[in-house]
Amino acid sequence: MADPNSRPGTVRLAPTPGVNSDDSASQALTEALGSSFLLVRFCMLLLLAAFVFSCVFTVNPNEVAVVLRFGKPRGTGSEVLLKQGLHWALPYPIDEIVRIRTGESKSIRSSVAWYAISPEEEAAGSLPAATATLRPGVDGHTLTSDGNILHVRATMKYRIADPVAYSFAFRDATNILGNFLNNAVYHASARFTADAALYKDRTAFTDAIRGRLSQLIERANLGVTLEPLDVEVSAPLYVKDAFNDVIKAEQARSQKILESQGYSDETVRKAIGEAKSLVDTGLVSSNSLVQTIAAETKFFRDQLASYDRNPALFRERYRITTLGEVLTNASDKFFLPERADGQRRELRINLNREPASTARKDNNPPGR
Numbered sequence: 001m002a003d004p005n006s007r008p009g010t011v012r013l014a015p016t017p018g019v020n021s022d023d024s025a026s027q028a029l030t031e032a033l034g035s036s037f038l039l040v041r042f043c044m045l046l047l048l049a050a051f052v053f054s055c056v057f058t059v060n061p062n063e064v065a066v067v068l069r070f071g072k073p074r075g076t077g078s079e080v081l082l083k084q085g086l087h088w089a090l091p092y093p094i095d096e097i098v099r100i101r102t103g104e105s106k107s108i109r110s111s112v113a114w115y116a117i118s119p120e121e122e123a124a125g126s127l128p129a130a131t132a133t134l135r136p137g138v139d140g141h142t143l144t145s146d147g148n149i150l151h152v153r154a155t156m157k158y159r160i161a162d163p164v165a166y167s168f169a170f171r172d173a174t175n176i177l178g179n180f181l182n183n184a185v186y187h188a189s190a191r192f193t194a195d196a197a198l199y200k201d202r203t204a205f206t207d208a209i210r211g212r213l214s215q216l217i218e219r220a221n222l223g224v225t226l227e228p229l230d231v232e233v234s235a236p237l238y239v240k241d242a243f244n245d246v247i248k249a250e251q252a253r254s255q256k257i258l259e260s261q262g263y264s265d266e267t268v269r270k271a272i273g274e275a276k277s278l279v280d281t282g283l284v285s286s287n288s289l290v291q292t293i294a295a296e297t298k299f300f301r302d303q304l305a306s307y308d309r310n311p312a313l314f315r316e317r318y319r320i321t322t323l324g325e326v327l328t329n330a331s332d333k334f335f336l337p338e339r340a341d342g343q344r345r346e347l348r349i350n351l352n353r354e355p356a357s358t359a360r361k362d363n364n365p366p367g368r
Helices: 021-054 119-124 163-168 173-189 194-200 202-220 237-309 311-329
Strands: 056-059 063-069 085-088 095-101 106-109 149-160 224-226 230-234
Touching: 063 163, 106 173, 149 173, 149 194, 173 202, 194 202, 194 237, 202 224, 202 230, 237 311
Parallel strands: none
Antiparallel strands: 056 085, 063 095, 106 149, 149 224, 149 230
8 A cells, every 4th residue: 555645656565454573483483393393203203113123122943032131130030031032121231132042052172181183184084293202281181090191082062951050150151161071081081091991991981071071060050951972082192003903902802702602602502402302302212112112011911811811822823923024024035944854954144245256358359
């Protein structure tokens, strides 16, 4: 709207009624603050979501987890161990998550009683060069009960049975287990002779190492379970060949003893079998003879009545029966009729060999 008091040709604008510059600024500030609050709320929601997601963690298979709150395990009893699945914990440094693998088998090898060998020689399966003496501080060894020197290397395998005791009762349970294994090797070696530990009683030597190791682990409550133990025993390298010869001789001796024992057992069994067969045959023959004699006895007793009635007739009948059996079974028969003068005939039998026939000499041989 133009001002009437203004000069001609001059246009002056009048302010719009009801509009104030301070109100516009306040409105703009209000709108800006509203937008900022929305952004802040959105950021807070994002931070809250990130906080919530950061508190969730996953425990994988074959492992358990322990949440340490300000350095101490959270929960009591079985609640301390968190098994496979999703779990919740406050962010570090309030809570710290310690993961412990329990499903895998761990192994530790003794390190104090084996000769010095390089990794390359170990991988190739070759032995280091033999020296005339042991090198102090380099070649490990043990002393046996009979004063001999042996090299012993034991490899133990174990599984974690109590994760809390294994992880938090000691600073380094693996180092302690290695020391226990070395102690068990020395302890068992001092109670066996060299021959027994090398080849005569290897099983008992291994059991002695395992028994000592189990005793130490149980006493310390390390929370592990032992698996089969592998023990290697070797004589010093410079006398290893001599020990091997002794072992071969002992094995040959044992083989000969076993063969002799087997032959002895077989001979005894055979003799017992033959003796039993002879006894059985004798019993059968004895029973048969007894039965035959009993049958003949019964037969003669049955003929007694006939003999009592007429002995002459019985004798004649019995003679005829006997002659019939003899003549039936005889292959050659000679009959001697009685002489007219009543004298006995004389029978002569030539028992000499027949004279050998001489070959006739041919006076006209072929080609003469």
